[in-house]
Amino acid sequence: MSRLIPFIGFLLLAGLLGFGIWWNTGHDQTAIPSPLINKPAPDFKLPLLYEPTQTATRESLLGKPYLLNVFASWCIECGVEHPVLQAAAPTLGVALVGYNYKDAPDDAKAWLATHGNPYSLLMADTSGQTAIDFGVYAAPESFLVDAHGVIRYKHIGPITPEVLDNELKPAIAALPQEPR
Amino acid sequence: MTPELGQIALILALLLALAQSILPIVGAWKNNGAMMAVARPAAFGQGFFVVMAFVLLVWAFLHFDFSVQYVADNSNLALPWYYRITAVWGAHEGSMLLWIFILNVWTLALAFFSRQLPEAFAARVLGVLGIISVGFLAFILFTSDPFGRLIPMPPDGGDLNPVLQDPGMTFHPPVIYMGYVGFSVAFAFSIAALLGGELEQAWVRWARPWTNIAWAFLTCGIVAGSWWAYAELGWGGWWFWDPVENASFMPWLVGTALIHAQAVTEKRGSLRAWTILLSIFAFSLSLLGTFLVRSGVLTSVHSFASDPRRGLFILCFLIFVVGGSLLLYALRAPKVAGGKPFAVVSRESAILVGNLMFTVAAAMVLLGTLFPLIGDALNLGKISVGPPYFGLLFPLLMLPIVLLLPFGPYLRWGKGEPQILKRVMLRALLAAMACAIVAAFFVDGKLKAIAGVAAAAWVAVGVLLYIVKRWREMPRGRRYPAEMAGMLFAHAGVAIFLIGVLLSESLSATSDVRMAPGETKTIGGYDFRFDGVRETQGPNWRADQGTVTVTRNGKPVAVMQPQKRTYTREQIQTESAIDPGVTRDLYVALGEPMDKQHIDGAWALRLYYKPFIRWLWFGGLMMMLGGFVSACDRRFRVRRTAIVDVAEPMHASVLAENRT
Numbered sequence: 148m149s150r151l152i153p154f155i156g157f158l159l160l161a162g163l164l165g166f167g168i169w170w171n172t173g174h175d176q177t178a179i180p181s182p183l184i185n186k187p188a189p190d191f192k193l194p195l196l197y198e199p200t201q202t203a204t205r206e207s208l209l210g211k212p213y214l215l216n217v218f219a220s221w222c223i224e225c226g227v228e229h230p231v232l233q234a235a236a237p238t239l240g241v242a243l244v245g246y247n248y249k250d251a252p253d254d255a256k257a258w259l260a261t262h263g264n265p266y267s268l269l270m271a272d273t274s275g276q277t278a279i280d281f282g283v284y285a286a287p288e289s290f291l292v293d294a295h296g297v298i299r300y301k302h303i304g305p306i307t308p309e310v311l312d313n314e315l316k317p318a319i320a321a322l323p324q325e326p327r
Numbered sequence: 328m329t330p331e332l333g334q335i336a337l338i339l340a341l342l343l344a345l346a347q348s349i350l351p352i353v354g355a356w357k358n359n360g361a362m363m364a365v366a367r368p369a370a371f372g373q374g375f376f377v378v379m380a381f382v383l384l385v386w387a388f389l390h391f392d393f394s395v396q397y398v399a400d401n402s403n404l405a406l407p408w409y410y411r412i413t414a415v416w417g418a419h420e421g422s423m424l425l426w427i428f429i430l431n432v433w434t435l436a437l438a439f440f441s442r443q444l445p446e447a448f449a450a451r452v453l454g455v456l457g458i459i460s461v462g463f464l465a466f467i468l469f470t471s472d473p474f475g476r477l478i479p480m481p482p483d484g485g486d487l488n489p490v491l492q493d494p495g496m497t498f499h500p501p502v503i504y505m506g507y508v509g510f511s512v513a514f515a516f517s518i519a520a521l522l523g524g525e526l527e528q529a530w531v532r533w534a535r536p537w538t539n540i541a542w543a544f545l546t547c548g549i550v551a552g553s554w555w556a557y558a559e560l561g562w563g564g565w566w567f568w569d570p571v572e573n574a575s576f577m578p579w580l581v582g583t584a585l586i587h588a589q590a591v592t593e594k595r596g597s598l599r600a601w602t603i604l605l606s607i608f609a610f611s612l613s614l615l616g617t618f619l620v621r622s623g624v625l626t627s628v629h630s631f632a633s634d635p636r637r638g639l640f641i642l643c644f645l646i647f648v649v650g651g652s653l654l655l656y657a658l659r660a661p662k663v664a665g666g667k668p669f670a671v672v673s674r675e676s677a678i679l680v681g682n683l684m685f686t687v688a689a690a691m692v693l694l695g696t697l698f699p700l701i702g703d704a705l706n707l708g709k710i711s712v713g714p715p716y717f718g719l720l721f722p723l724l725m726l727p728i729v730l731l732l733p734f735g736p737y738l739r740w741g742k743g744e745p746q747i748l749k750r751v752m753l754r755a756l757l758a759a760m761a762c763a764i765v766a767a768f769f770v771d772g773k774l775k776a777i778a779g780v781a782a783a784a785w786v787a788v789g790v791l792l793y794i795v796k797r798w799r800e801m802p803r804g805r806r807y808p809a810e811m812a813g814m815l816f817a818h819a820g821v822a823i824f825l826i827g828v829l830l831s832e833s834l835s836a837t838s839d840v841r842m843a844p845g846e847t848k849t850i851g852g853y854d855f856r857f858d859g860v861r862e863t864q865g866p867n868w869r870a871d872q873g874t875v876t877v878t879r880n881g882k883p884v885a886v887m888q889p890q891k892r893t894y895t896r897e898q899i900q901t902e903s904a905i906d907p908g909v910t911r912d913l914y915v916a917l918g919e920p921m922d923k924q925h926i927d928g929a930w931a932l933r934l935y936y937k938p939f940i941r942w943l944w945f946g947g948l949m950m951m952l953g954g955f956v957s958a959c960d961r962r963f964r965v966r967r968t969a970i971v972d973v974a975e976p977m978h979a980s981v982l983a984e985n986r987t
Contacts, residue, residue: 150656150661151657153608153653153656160697166700166703167700168639223482
């Protein structure tokens with residue numbers, strides 16, 4: 148019987164480790180969602196890509212929900228995401244706002260000319276300063292902002308058809324309904 | 328194409344590992360020679376494909392194949408070639424590939440050097456190693472594929488974690504894995520003995536050199552890891568009781584107990600069941616360490632990617648391997664147990680006491696490591712235990728071992744002679760006291776430092792006296808057989824280690840200071856003059872490099888250049904500057920500039936004076952050397968016929984004893 152003690156001790160240990168795995172799946176300490184979720188979008192004032200003399204601000208975009216899509220002509224994965232966005236834009240139910248990130252305006256225009264332009268509004272952040280407020284660390288990233296200017300959903304990396312169907316569309320459907 | 332080849336190689340290796348694990352064990356059970364004969368070719372085949380997969384991943388790194396996700400994540404165009412090779416084990420997937428690669432190195436060595444073992448026994452040993460291989464190959468293929476493609480392929484990759492861009496890191500992981508994984512061989516020997524119900528203890532003699540080599544590698548790996556933490560992390564410490572460090576330290580503690588228990592079992596036949604249990608524990612703790620590091624159940628400074636799926640897989644494998652072997656032990660150990668009785672004063676008793684201390688220490692470390700988890704489980708909130716817990720209990724548990732150490736070689740097997748022990752004790756005690764009194768004048772009454780000097784003298788005098796005794800009493804050529812020489816090296820290493828730890832812990836001086844260029848600060852009798860910071864450039868980093876001129880009584884000692892590097896991906900890494908010395912290390916780490924716009928102004932600096940710290944690594948290396956030297960003993964290399972000759976009479980006497 149005493150020879151079974153190590154085995155029993157081990158079973159207890161294994162139970163504890165199993166608990167550890169279960170606990171950590173339920174209580175993920177590392178994957179912190181963006182602190183901006185359910186917070187007002189940061190203030191910004193950016194020139195429009197095609198009319199640099201005009202600017203867009205957080206206030207000027209209030210009133211209707213929109214999807215802010217961070218992209219750049221130098222970003223390879225943006226080229227992967229682009230056709231998906233382009234196909235989805237008309238049926239998305241929210242406006243698609245382009246956020247051209249750390250890009251030369253001429254490069255961006257050339258890129259949009261070849262790949263197509265699904266955006267209803269295009270802002271240019273050539274220095275990348277404003278992107279810091281959004282916590283952007285690589286393009287592409289997308290932020291869903293509601294009519295009150297509150298960020299409701301964020302996705303890092305390209306929006307694939309799976310992300311579109313499983314995450315973005317439910318997030319758009321969950322937006323508070325506004326009297327239009 | 329090469330990544331797919333790598334993947335195919337891993338799949339083929341898995342299939343061969345399955346053959347290597349099932350057929351020989353069944354063959355040994357059914358006494359089927361043809362099935363047993365599969366073991367070696369399967370092991371060679373598996374080894375071939377695993378080496379191929381490993382080389383293909385190295386190749387992908389050397390050729391910047393960023394279409395491989397793992398390569399793209401962990402290297403870039405600016406990374407020098409040598410760090411592109413070490414990047415292979417710079418993250419989870421490749422590090423598991425290194426694990427399996429090293430398991431195969433051990434398996435190949437065993438397949439090669441086991442020809443003189445009885446066929447059934449060798450087949451079982453290789454079979455058990457095959458089972459472990461299956462587990463890890465399946466783990467890699469199903470949860471951590473290093474060859475996964477990344478589409479679209481990026482023009483440049485990420486970066487190897489800058490903490491790992493250090494010469495110490497190039498060999499720390501392979502060496503520590505050699506030790507970790509090497510315990511699988513001792514484990515396989517024990518399981519094979521249990522499966523075969525080996526009545527004689529000859530298998531322990533075959534297992535001993537393997538265990539010693541694995542232990543020596545693990546010692547070296549821990550020393551290298553500790554050195555790397557000291558030089559690279561910029562905290563000036565050498566051990567942090569971090570979960571990942573503990574993960575490598577627990578197998579070391581149990582492994583140390585194991586190599587001593589094996590000596591008892593081999594020579595006297597006693598403690599057989601205990602030796603088997605320790606072999607199982609040592610390898611189980613290696614597996615547990617892998618689990619703790621890979622599952623992300625515990626948070627640690629070693630931030631490895633964590634994934635609950637991986638944790639679950641390893642846990643299942645752990646339950647199968649460890650649970651299975653402990654169950655097997657419960658069922659079969661009574662059959663293989665036995666041995667000669669021994670008196671209270673005997674070498675067996677001394678080793679047993681040491682064994683208990685090492686095992687309890689390992690259990691203590693395990694408890695401390697898992698404490699946060701236990702806290703969660705019992706709903707006690709977020710708790711963790713740190714250096715105060717370990718720092719109090721560990722020295723207490725090691726104290727009896729240090730006190731017993733000088734007597735070990737003098738004690739006879741079976742029954743020791745108290746008179747000789749008294750003489751040794753008297754001399755060692757006198758030496759320890761004399762050294763302590765002399766030391767007391769130099770360390771201005773610091774108790775810890777005096778205790779360190781006394782303990783080191785106590786151990787060293789014991790070792791020296793025994794060296795002299797052998798020199799006097801034995802004829803030339805038979806004075807120091809390798810096994811004994813190894814023991815003496817390792818025990819002398821303990822004395823050196825004690826000096827290093829206790830003196831550096833008690834006499835270190837640290838100072839966090841703000842220094843303007845030209846300013847001077849004195850610690851430990853050394854004057855550190857800060858000469859300002861300028862920018863410098865490396866292959867894949869740029870750095871702010873400070874210059875600190877150290878003088879003592881006006882005489883120049885060293886010019887130290889600590890850096891604060893910024894790597895390709897804007898990761899910041901401190902490179903501390905160390906001026907090494909036999910009696911002290913000087914250590915400077917660069918903090919932050921007082922004014923970010925003007926790096927040529929004042930900076931925050933951290934200055935250390937660390938006396939005798941180098942001795943603790945040197946002591947560790949002496950222990951490692953002892954392990955390797957012991958493993959070379961001629962007795963372990965006897966041919967098959969000789970084994971039978973030597974083992975038979977012993978075997979007969981053991982049986983006779985069992986009957987009475």
